[in-house]
Amino acid sequence: MGLVVQKYGGSSVADAEGIKRVAKRIVDAKKNGHQVVVVVSAMGDTTDELIDLAGQVSPIPAGREFDMLLTAGERISMALLAMAIKNLGHEAQSFTGSQAGVITDSVHNKARIIDVTPGRIRTALDEGNIAIVAGFQGVSQDKKDITTLGRGGSDTTAVALAAALDAEVCEIYTDVDGVFTADPRVVKKARKIDWISFGDMLELASSGSKVLLHRCVEYARRYNIPIHVRSSFSGLQGTWVSNEPQGDRKVEQAIISGVAHDTSEAKITVVGVPDKPGEAAAIFRAVADAQINLDMIVQNVSAAATGLTDISFTLPKAEGRKAIDALEKTKAGVGFDSLRYDDQIAKISLVGAGMKTNPGVTATFFEALTDAGVNIELISTSEIRISVVTRAEDVNEAVRAVHTAFGLDSDSDEAVVYGGTGR
Amino acid sequence: MGLVVQKYGGSSVADAEGIKRVAKRIVDAKKNGHQVVVVVSAMGDTTDELIDLAGQVSPIPAGREFDMLLTAGERISMALLAMAIKNLGHEAQSFTGSQAGVITDSVHNKARIIDVTPGRIRTALDEGNIAIVAGFQGVSQDKKDITTLGRGGSDTTAVALAAALDAEVCEIYTDVDGVFTADPRVVKKARKIDWISFGDMLELASSGSKVLLHRCVEYARRYNIPIHVRSSFSGLQGTWVSNEPQGDRKVEQAIISGVAHDTSEAKITVVGVPDKPGEAAAIFRAVADAQINLDMIVQNVSAAATGLTDISFTLPKAEGRKAIDALEKTKAGVGFDSLRYDDQIAKISLVGAGMKTNPGVTATFFEALTDAGVNIELISTSEIRISVVTRAEDVNEAVRAVHTAFGLDSDSDEAVVYGGTGR
Structure with missing residues (x-):
């Protein structure tokens, strides 16, 4: 069994119950013999609340300090998730984007990943830990400032780590069962797609499908990392996104x-x-x-x-x-x-x-x-x-x-x- | 005019209004010709809320992950404070304990400072910035893990930075007017002390006075950094703690x-x-x-x-x-x-x-x-x-x-x- 990167969005870790449910799912993957790296977003509405606070002290919050502020959200969720996993009797360590080696350019609020050097993650895994990584954030190469990756940043963090760690699969856990043939809110009879190619997924993403963002799929295609989009609530098989169908x-x-x-x-x-x-x-x-x-x-x-x-x-x-x-x-x-x-x-x-x-x-x-x-x-x-x-x-x-x-x-x-x- | 380190506690930055009031006070010091380094605690009850969250996911939260969690609090307040200062037309940059060079041992939840290397702070000051530093936190020398300093940690951060930067004074802003001859809640006629020696302050602190903790006073005495304890609300002169009376x-x-x-x-x-x-x-x-x-x-x-x-x-x-x-x-x-x-x-x-x-x-x-x-x-x-x-x-x-x-x-x-x- 190889290495799996799992990413959980804010709705999956919206409260203590959610965090405990996710912790159990992570431990299950570990028990199945996988090395597990988890990328986590901020809890529920945390990011929106921080943005609101920023608006109260300054009409144009942006740049370096805005990134410093927003990254507090993932710091909270990742630490809580690591605690919840430890409470289930497994070892876990959380890492900021900087500690995880997510190196970016210096464009605050929408930085791009330019390198991933996950030495500390590799060490933590080799020592038997589950590694929890803050999504959405990195550190700038030149100034060593904290940066955020902008929209879809946590998915991109997950895929980038999966690529750098040569993972078997990057599992994106969300609050829907996968990618559908149309938006189920509009088309009642929409069906879940079991498998879709990177190319088709890219077109869907840039045509309005919200489940995966273009940027993360593009990264996955470049490094040929299969993505499995699935529900953190149901545990059902979701949608695989890859170059080739997986196994049987x-x-x-x-x-x-x-x-x-x-x-x-x-x-x-x-x-x-x-x-x-x-x-x-x-x-x-x-x-x-x-x-x-x-x-x-x-x-x-x-x-x-x-x-x-x-x-x-x-x-x-x-x-x-x-x-x-x-x-x-x-x-x-x-x-x-x-x-x-x-x-x-x-x-x-x-x-x-x-x-x-x-x-x-x-x-x-x-x-x-x-x-x-x-x-x-x-x-x-x-x-x-x-x-x-x-x-x-x-x-x-x-x-x-x-x-x-x-x-x-x-x-x-x-x-x-x-x-x-x-x- | 020399360098001043100011520390603001959680009650001084409990909400957006408090942050804006503190920002104005900081800018005033800058306008008076000082180089200003600010150490800030988490907003109001943030730390307690984080501890409560931790208790919900794990009955015995402690150690490395607990520190990772708690340090999110100062990250929020310092970024907001920097934004509020920028909004007043002055340059400010916020720094985590790690970025500020607060090096500690590896004892999570109550780490001790073993070195302070404030190179980035010095650079930020030389470039005309007000430097905002997260109190209560550092980074462990051996493992490069995030640590917290335990009770009174933010005051200690402020004094340690004042010592490392050779500050004129370390101003501890709080919600009372200074150190009193007795607890004013018990003794209505208690008087504010204008000046007190390090030695007497140490004894008061270890005898139940809550305004300054023993640890921070001890650090200040060792490096002979005058402390000025005062109210962030009134702006009045508070209590000076030093070896010798200051000036006139x-x-x-x-x-x-x-x-x-x-x-x-x-x-x-x-x-x-x-x-x-x-x-x-x-x-x-x-x-x-x-x-x-x-x-x-x-x-x-x-x-x-x-x-x-x-x-x-x-x-x-x-x-x-x-x-x-x-x-x-x-x-x-x-x-x-x-x-x-x-x-x-x-x-x-x-x-x-x-x-x-x-x-x-x-x-x-x-x-x-x-x-x-x-x-x-x-x-x-x-x-x-x-x-x-x-x-x-x-x-x-x-x-x-x-x-x-x-x-x-x-x-x-x-x-x-x-x-x-x-x-």
Whole structure:
């Protein structure tokens, strides 16, 4: 039996009972002969409470001190978890991100991991301990300051440690049973996915699926660390994310992994852009200089009569104001007509390998939306994904229609498979 | 203007308002031209809440993980304080005990400082920052584990940093105005002491005065760091503790510093001990092996007829059971008759330099107690202190009587001075 990294989110360790339940699960893994490294988030709402406190003493809390503050949350949960494990008769030691060797750059509040040197973790394991590591935090390489990794940081900590320690698997424990073919709150008949490839999971994550964040999946793919997303409450098998199916598990053959949706974005359309070299570049440079990440970008062919085209893109609603400001400044230089801003949109994405080589997929997708009376405003595709932008009010209807059309509903006999055996 | 170390206790930073008030006080010191290092405790009841949480997951929380847990408290308060200072337009950086170079031994939960290497603090100050340091914590020299310093740890952190940084003064901010001639809750007419020597302060601290702990005063005396105990609420001058009066402040000439009392101890009497060499040693070895610190120890001359004597000592009530158990085991070997345990006692101490050479002091002390009808059970004296043990129910009456007898009441014309000018 090899080394296992387990990660528990804040909802799994929200109170003393939760911590004791998690401790028991960890000890079970140890009893099964594994070396166990545990990455833990702050308890329940601790981080939000700390952010609230910070807001009370300073209107713009950020940077170095904000990281120092937030990392207190994981310090509490990891120490309590280690105590709970000791109370079950097993040895455990907790480690801060710094002690665990999580080395980052110096970008406070959203640092990136640049090295992992888990010497103390290895020693603790060799001495028979269960190692508990604070998620979400590290130490900067140059200044030795405490940093936090930003959103999804604890999952990334877990995968990074799994990679550095050559773990068999990185288990991400959460409050749902795994990754589903659609959001179960929208689609009652959504099914749990038993296995999904890194590639499909990446597309789902960047299309609105909240269970795993893009960043953590990307890290896992780069180092080929299988992720097992599962419930800390039920103990059932969850969803495996990997390059290859694990051992003798049954693998779904359907090429369609699932339907994701996202209502957190807004759409900006730059109207009447002269269709000549450099215009689009000037627009995107302006947005990039404002540090805004765009998602879908669509440009239609220009109308021959005017020589003008429209460029549309989607971006997080929170960045909308900043993007408009940046674009207004380029108006004279670029010479476009006007800007349109729309935050009442939704993005619906279908993800699955091989769809590009199976024209039926695209056809079925649009037919389903048409039958549901959903109007499509933008379309964007990749090798393994089709995304459309619709009115926000149509999103649930659209997701359900697509989910049913591809045979993903839990009472379907079998998922629809295009192109034979899938892979 | 030189370097000042300021320490703020948990009651001074109990909430956002408190943190902002303290931030303003710190900035004032900086504006006055000082380099400022601040040592801060955990907010209000944070530490108690963490201890409570620990109790919920494990019945015997202690050791390494307990320290990891508790140090989260100071991490929160120091980061918030740094943010509040930045919000006032001044630069501040917070440092954990480890980052501040507070090196300790490996005795978790009550580590002792063995070295202070404040290189990062010095750098932060030289760059114009106010340095905020987590009190109560350090890092072990051998294992690089997080340790806590136990009771009074934050005061000790402050004095240790003041010594290592060669500070002008270590200011201990608290929720009272300074050190008083007696506990103001017991003696309404108690007066604030403007200046007190290290020696007298040490005796007061070990006799029940709670404002400063023995350990921090001892450290300050060793490195000759003046302590200024004062209120974080009023901003008034408090009590200076030092070897020599500071500058042109008015110095009290009275030799009596104050009256302290302590109701946290119990008394054990070993009855009928054979009065021969080695018997007492065997008794105290048994207690010492149980890791129990004794306070007063009294042995009367033996009654000639029996050749037996009684040995009494006081110790923290919490250690009573353990001490009795340890002593019972020696009964056969030592051959004493019986043990008596009494936790309804109080200790009243009068502290002041030069009292041993002024017989009038002792006489006045006992006359005051006699006039108040207080019976005396044990007596112990040092160069600058007389302590007696009485019934617990007599303690307030006894303290008031002694306080008045020595002219310490605030409406007295002048304190009673024995032996001329005192010093």
